[in-house]
Amino acid sequence: MLRLLLMVLLFGFLPLPIIIVIVSSISTTGYFTVPLSPFSWRWYVEFFTNWEWIRLLLVSGAIAIVVALVSTTAALLAALVLERRRFAGSGLFETLIMLPLVFPNAALGVAFLGLLGLLGVSGTYLGIVLSHCIITLPFAYRPILNSLRKLDPAIEEASMSLGARPMTVMRTVTLPMLKPGLISAFLFCFIVSFDEATITVFLIAPDVTTLPVRILTEIQESASPVIAAIATFLILFTLSLVMLLERTTGLELFAAPEKDA
Amino acid sequence: MTRTAKPSFALLAGAAILIAAFLTGIAYLVIESLHTGSGWGLDNFAYFFSRSDYVAVLNRTILVSVLATLFAALIGYPIAYAIADYKGNRNFLMMLVIMPWLVSVVVRTYGWVVILGPRGTLNSMLLSWGVIDTPLRLIFNMTGVVIGLVHVFCPFFIISVLSVLLHQDKSLREASQTLSAGPIRTFFNITLPLSLSGVITGAILVYLLSTGAIVTPLLLGGVRDGMLATQIYQDVLQVFDYPKAASMAIVLLLTAFVLVIPLQWLERRVAARVSGRGE
Numbered sequence: 001m002l003r004l005l006l007m008v009l010l011f012g013f014l015p016l017p018i019i020i021v022i023v024s025s026i027s028t029t030g031y032f033t034v035p036l037s038p039f040s041w042r043w044y045v046e047f048f049t050n051w052e053w054i055r056l057l058l059v060s061g062a063i064a065i066v067v068a069l070v071s072t073t074a075a076l077l078a079a080l081v082l083e084r085r086r087f088a089g090s091g092l093f094e095t096l097i098m099l100p101l102v103f104p105n106a107a108l109g110v111a112f113l114g115l116l117g118l119l120g121v122s123g124t125y126l127g128i129v130l131s132h133c134i135i136t137l138p139f140a141y142r143p144i145l146n147s148l149r150k151l152d153p154a155i156e157e158a159s160m161s162l163g164a165r166p167m168t169v170m171r172t173v174t175l176p177m178l179k180p181g182l183i184s185a186f187l188f189c190f191i192v193s194f195d196e197a198t199i200t201v202f203l204i205a206p207d208v209t210t211l212p213v214r215i216l217t218e219i220q221e222s223a224s225p226v227i228a229a230i231a232t233f234l235i236l237f238t239l240s241l242v243m244l245l246e247r248t249t250g251l252e253l254f255a256a257p258e259k260d261a
Numbered sequence: 262m263t264r265t266a267k268p269s270f271a272l273l274a275g276a277a278i279l280i281a282a283f284l285t286g287i288a289y290l291v292i293e294s295l296h297t298g299s300g301w302g303l304d305n306f307a308y309f310f311s312r313s314d315y316v317a318v319l320n321r322t323i324l325v326s327v328l329a330t331l332f333a334a335l336i337g338y339p340i341a342y343a344i345a346d347y348k349g350n351r352n353f354l355m356m357l358v359i360m361p362w363l364v365s366v367v368v369r370t371y372g373w374v375v376i377l378g379p380r381g382t383l384n385s386m387l388l389s390w391g392v393i394d395t396p397l398r399l400i401f402n403m404t405g406v407v408i409g410l411v412h413v414f415c416p417f418f419i420i421s422v423l424s425v426l427l428h429q430d431k432s433l434r435e436a437s438q439t440l441s442a443g444p445i446r447t448f449f450n451i452t453l454p455l456s457l458s459g460v461i462t463g464a465i466l467v468y469l470l471s472t473g474a475i476v477t478p479l480l481l482g483g484v485r486d487g488m489l490a491t492q493i494y495q496d497v498l499q500v501f502d503y504p505k506a507a508s509m510a511i512v513l514l515l516t517a518f519v520l521v522i523p524l525q526w527l528e529r530r531v532a533a534r535v536s537g538r539g540e
Contacts (some may be wrong), residue, residue, distance in 0.1 A: 010340050011354070014361040017372020017412065020382055024375050031375060074275030080268045093273070096280045103467035104473025106490030107290070110510035114293060114503060115286035134283045137276060195365035198475045201494060202444045212367045219371055219480055228375070231368040238364045242356065251355040 017236055025232040030225020043229035053211075053230060060194055060211035063125065067132040068189035069138075074133070074183060075140035075180070079259065083148050098138045109202035116203060123205030131203055132193040139192055140185040143249075147181025180249040187245050191238065282444045305508030315492070322489040323401060323516060325478075326471035330411035333467045334460065338412065339420035340477040340527075341459075342452075345426035346418075362416035370450070370480045373409050374400065377481075405481035413477055418463035425459030426452075461528040465521050472517045489513050 016258075024032040028040040047053055078097065082090050100108065112134075116127035151174070159173045160166075197212040204213055211230075218229055245251065297304040309315050311354065344354045376382045377399035386394040399405060433455070437447040478488045487495070493509045496502070 006339075007343055010336065010343070011357050013336060013412065014340075014415065015299070015357060017369050017376060018361055018364060020376050021372045024374075031380060031385075033380070034389045035383070048366065056434075070275070071279075074279060077268075077272035077274075078276035081270060083273050085267050085270075087270075093280075096284070097276060099280075100283055102469060102521065103287075104513050105492065105512040106473045106475055106493055107514045107517075108286075110493060110497070110506050111286035111290040113497070114289045114507065115282060117503075118285065118289055121281075130282060132277050134286075137279050141276075167502075169308045190425075191363050195367070197365070197367050198473065198490075201475060202497065212365055214477060215365075215367050215371070216479070219367075219374065222381055223374070227371060231371055234368050235364055239360060242360050242363055246352065246356070251352055251359055 010237050020214060021228055022235060023232045024225075025228035027251040030228045043226050046226045046231040047233065050226075053226075056209070056211040056214050059125075060207075063129055063132065063210065064190045064194035065130055065192040067136055070129075070133050070188045071136040071140040071189045072144070072182060072185045074111060075137055075144050076182065079144045079148050094141075097141050100135050101138050109199040113200060113202045120212060123203070123208050125208060128200060128203050128208070128210065131199060134187040135196070135199065139188045143181045143184040143188065144178065145181075147178050151177050184245060184249045187241055191241060286522045288335055290507045290510055293504050295510045296504040298505075304502055306512070309508060309512060312403065318487055318492050319512065319516065321403070321486065322472055322513075325406055325410065325488060326468050328407050328468075329471045330464050331417040332407065332411045333418045334464060336420055337415045338460070341388065341419045341422035341426055344423055344428075358419050360414075362420075366413050366476050369413055370409050370477050373405070374480055377405060377408070382526065388422050400481045401486075402482040403482070405483075405488050406478045406486060409477040409481040410467075410471045410474060413474070414467045417466040417470065418460075421463030421466060422456055422459040425456045429455055430431050457538075458528050458532040461524055461531065465528070468520060468524075469517050472513060489516065 004136055012148045020032050024030055025043055026039055026041065027033075028038040028042065030043055031037070070150050072224070075097075078093070084094045103111075108131075112127075112131040116122045116124075116131070119127070119130075121127040121130070155177070156173050164172070195212055196210075197216050200210055200213050201216070204210070215227060215230060218224060242251075294305055295301050295303065340358065344351055344358070347354060374381070378384070379396040379398070381399075383392075383399065387393045388396065400408075429452070433451050434447055437451045438444070442450065449503045472488075473490055474488070475490045477495055478486070479494070482488070483490070489509065490513065493506055494511065496509070497506050
């Protein structure tokens, strides 16, 4: 009994703020308070009829899709070389791919701010996309490498010996077998880019911003209850992506052993 | 034997460009941090440490990050243990961890503003039940920041520990129980030492992420509870002085690495010992 209570408390901690946000979004005050305030859709109406919010949603979605495509492709090609053609610097190359993960995000923000100035793309979407690609590359590399390792080279060899050319082998054998890794890499990059705010706050310009950064400033400035509706929308969106991930690769992939990477 | 074509090195180009851009950014950061009004030198760092408010911010950053790491471990370990120990289908429990983890940090932090804020859920409950007369000040202070950071980064700890626990040899625990060690002794003699590498990895992640966090301290911290990351952000917003911001970012980097590098060394030692490879 005590054990059950402890488990409920422990497991309840993580979903708690999410549940509270969802409940808040359908009340007239936009806050979940006692006594309960009446039910209302008004914050959703406000969200979906405000072009500015919809525009930012589309902007962040577009950035995340481009970032996920670039990072997944770059990671796939790099993993093919690094896994199948060991060379003197391949270990170093892998370390460099993973390196952005061990830098505190705010320091990365300042570094990218300088980098974008150097490249002449400060305060542009191109600059934000480039920065997001750098930080998502490790997230794409891991799952792709894992599925590449599980792939049995004998199948590719069989296909070759039956006369298939390298490109055909890649298209009809290798890529389909890497599909779970590629999908989780893509979804992972998408989520990281779509939600990123800590680094992106350093890279925005007055008319170039992303949805999470805009939400952040909105909470600071006005704390309008419309935030609750937007937040709920994002929660449901993430939930559907997690479901998709569960369907395609299963969630245990998150707990895959890291040691051999 | 192998007749699969060797992939060309040209395929590394995409990743190489991203790595080159990253290294350029870091190199530029280091160089600019040494850029002073008159030339080059350590003046920016001397200025940082001469300002008592900045030093206080630095100390607070370390304190808050260490506290967040400790609480994340205290909450995260039992959760990871419960998931690993669960006999049935783990997917639902994994979902309870992964789902909040993937929801935007901004959204989750907003959730805590709604719960703990002066007009928030908890205060409204306590007020209406007559437990308190005036709203409690639960956020806009250090407590709020620690609660927020623990919540936001705890899943990283859980997943690090879980990835070790799930691949632990269960027969070791059974052997210990058969040799009549109680569950508590088994835990402290077998399970915990064997999962130590996961604990260290998780602690490194939570500490690193906490030192670099901006969203949570910005939304849940008070004006006087800034952390180094938020201080850098606010300074950049007010006056754009890149060398100064760069030097503060370097201080932040060193703050993180000073603790992380020894921990990583320890983790490798532990991992080598546990796996019996004793490298």
